Amino acid sequence: xxxxxxxxxxxxxxxxxxxxxxxxxxxxxxxxxxxxxxxxxxxxxxxxxxxxxxxxxxxxxxxxxxxxxxxxxxxxxxxxxxxxxxxxxxxxxxxxxxxxxxxxxxxxxxxxxxxxxxxxxxxxx
Amino acid sequence: xxxxxxxxxxxxxxxxxxxxxxxxxxxxxxxxxxxxxxxxxxxxxxxxxxxxxxxxxxxxxxxxxxxxxxxxxxxxxxxxxxxxxxxxxxxxxxxxxxxxxxxxxxxxxxxxxxxxxxxxxxxxxxxxxxxxxxxx
Numbered sequence: 001x002x003x004x005x006x007x008x009x010x011x012x013x014x015x016x017x018x019x020x021x022x023x024x025x026x027x028x029x030x031x032x033x034x035x036x037x038x039x040x041x042x043x044x045x046x047x048x049x050x051x052x053x054x055x056x057x058x059x060x061x062x063x064x065x066x067x068x069x070x071x072x073x074x075x076x077x078x079x080x081x082x083x084x085x086x087x088x089x090x091x092x093x094x095x096x097x098x099x100x101x102x103x104x105x106x107x108x109x110x111x112x113x114x115x116x117x118x119x120x121x122x123x124x125x
Numbered sequence: 126x127x128x129x130x131x132x133x134x135x136x137x138x139x140x141x142x143x144x145x146x147x148x149x150x151x152x153x154x155x156x157x158x159x160x161x162x163x164x165x166x167x168x169x170x171x172x173x174x175x176x177x178x179x180x181x182x183x184x185x186x187x188x189x190x191x192x193x194x195x196x197x198x199x200x201x202x203x204x205x206x207x208x209x210x211x212x213x214x215x216x217x218x219x220x221x222x223x224x225x226x227x228x229x230x231x232x233x234x235x236x237x238x239x240x241x242x243x244x245x246x247x248x249x250x251x252x253x254x255x256x257x258x259x260x261x
Binding site: 020023024027028031032034072090093097098112115 | 141185250
């Protein structure tokens, strides 16, 4: 995408992360009564591309440019567990849900502002 | 698919509703001395299972009720020689249902159902919010 939209692209990437995270949290809440279930969470981690070009000469080599933008992080909580070994803390999940939703809405609002600015620049009104 | 997140919360709500149904059936049969095979009613328990939603690429777990099993705990005994189902010793075998436990189970299911509904509505609001982008 051109330079003109690079800021919106950045915001979009973050917004999509929060939408994904909400799905994961929904899964945790759905499994609040499943025995042995351990909650999962996502972690946002931007990998900076290396400048030096590395070549893979063997299939066993680790990929030099991992395209990972969203890191999946399985949390090992020390929450209290009931008799069914379930580690979901429903209050914590609901708090994370609210947080992610607010972040998502904020990012979308910023995207709207960016688009409005572009429209203003194009049309002059 | 765009609505996959909503689906996850729906599975959560459906599972909790089954839990309420099972608890209601246990409560209704608290005095049933004759059920299947002529034996007294046995308390039923739903078994939940987490299922990884493979299509989404991120660890999203749906929930399913994999089976409904009978509670193997012993029947309650009550001395009542005039009851038609009383044994030769005068004792009647009553279902292994504890009404208090069923009530607690039901309340817990309602709360979790509500939490799933909150998650559903949050996700729905987020999707509706993204629609605003085309109105710029």
